Amino acid sequence: AQSVAQPEDQVNVAEGNPLTVKCTYSVSGNPYLFWYVQYPNRGLQFLLKYITGDNLVKGSYGFEAEFNKSQTSFHLKKPSALVSDSALYFCAVRDTGYSSASKIIFGSGTRLSIRP
Amino acid sequence: SAVISQKPSRDICQRGTSLTIQCQVDSQVTMMFWYRQQPGQSLTLIATANQGSEATYESGFVIDKFPISRPNLTFSTLTVSNMSPEDSSIYLCSVENFIGEETQYFGPGTRLLVL
Numbered sequence: 752a753q754s755v756a757q758p759e760d761q762v763n764v765a766e767g768n769p770l771t772v773k774c775t776y777s778v779s780g781n782p783y784l785f786w787y788v789q790y791p792n793r794g795l796q797f798l799l800k801y802i803t804g805d806n807l808v809k810g811s812y813g814f815e816a817e818f819n820k821s822q823t824s825f826h827l828k829k830p831s832a833l834v835s836d837s838a839l840y841f842c843a844v845r846d847t848g849y850s851s852a853s854k855i856i857f858g859s860g861t862r863l864s865i866r867p
Numbered sequence: 868s869a870v871i872s873q874k875p876s877r878d879i880c881q882r883g884t885s886l887t888i889q890c891q892v893d894s895q896v897t898m899m900f901w902y903r904q905q906p907g908q909s910l911t912l913i914a915t916a917n918q919g920s921e922a923t924y925e926s927g928f929v930i931d932k933f934p935i936s937r938p939n940l941t942f943s944t945l946t947v948s949n950m951s952p953e954d955s956s957i958y959l960c961s962v963e964n965f966i967g968e969e970t971q972y973f974g975p976g977t978r979l980l981v982l
Contacts, residue, residue, distance in 0.1 A: 783969045794959055795910075795973040797868075802969055841909065845969065855971055857910045 753778045753846035757858035764832045764865050772827040772861045774842030783845040784825040785855065786816055790838045798840075801825060812836070832865045839863075869894045871974035873960055879980045880950055887946045888977045890960030895940035898963040900971065901933070905956045913958075916943040950981045 754777045764770045776782055786798040799810025806818040816827045827840060842858040870893040880886050890899065899916040914922040914935055922935035937943040947954050960974040 785970065787973070792978070794871075794873075794975040795961075797970055797972060800970055854912060859909045 753782075753844055753856050755842050755844045755856055755858040757840075757842055757861045759861050760859075761862045761864065764863070766834055766865050766867050767831050770829050770832045770836070770863065770865075772840050772842075772863060774825045774827065774858060775823050776825060776842075776844040777823065778844060778846040780847045782825075783847060784816075784818060785843040785845075786810065786814070786825075786827050787841045787843060787857075788812075788838050789841065789860075795841065798827070834865045834867055837863055837865045868970075868972045869896055869962055869964055871960060871962060871972060873958075873974040873977050875977060876975065877978040877980075879982065882951050882981055884950055885946055885948045886950065886979060887944050888958050888960075890943045890945070890974055892941045892962055894964070896962040896964050897940075897966050897968075899937060899943045900961045900963075901935060901943070901945045902959040902961060902973075903956045904959060904976070910959065913945070916945075947979065950979075952981045955979055955981045 756775045758773055784801040787795040788798050789795050798814050799808050801808050801818045809815045814829050816825055818825050840861050843855050845855045872891045874889045901913040902910045903913055904910050912925050913928045913933055914924040916922050916935050916937040918937045932948055934946045957976045957978050959976045961971040
């Protein structure tokens with residue numbers, strides 16, 4: 752069965768510093784991996800995805816993520832954090848080992864707090 | 868990607884009543900889904916809304932409690948029936964634009980508080 756883990760409930764970073772939000776996954780086939788962001792009182796916004804190809808994927812708002820097959824990880828990164836990046840971040844995985852109708856499974860979420 | 872809207876955006880309801888949430892998409896989409904996000908929790912899939920047929924429910928969710936309609940390729944409703952305070956959650960609609968699309972896109976959510 753597929754699963755995804757976000758080991759940190761909260762990440763605190765000073766504005767201007769680099770940030771990393773961690774995600775690891777478990778699938779039987781090849782993974783499709785996603786990051787979503789949820790701002791207060793808003794729905795989920797798609798940030799970026801890894802399907803195939805280059806292990807480093809770039810997304811919205813200057814975020815990027817690196818797919819590491821050997822470590823089964825897909826950490827979200829940004830070189831310089833902004834206060835406006837403060838939000839709840841979800842990692843998600845879809846297992847291509849199943850049919851095309853396979854579900855997306857979401858991690859527990861990591862609250863990112865950027866202090867001025 | 869499609870623009871997704873939900874009505875109502877929030878509501879406060881009395882226990883024992885029912886609330887119907889609407890999800891409207893500005894273009895035809897193949898797949899529509901309903902999720903629940905309980906306070907401080909991640910997203911849990913309730914069901915897949917199938918156009919022209921009964922919804923496919925996940926384990927732990929039943930049609931009597933969460934009846935779903937999908938009359939066409941741009942619209943779906945989720946009803947939360949006989950509500951209790953435990954139903955207080957954010958309910959989110961999501962879509963996949965076309966067959967084989969890997970990404971789901973989400974509506975803004977409906978915040979429900981049951982007293």
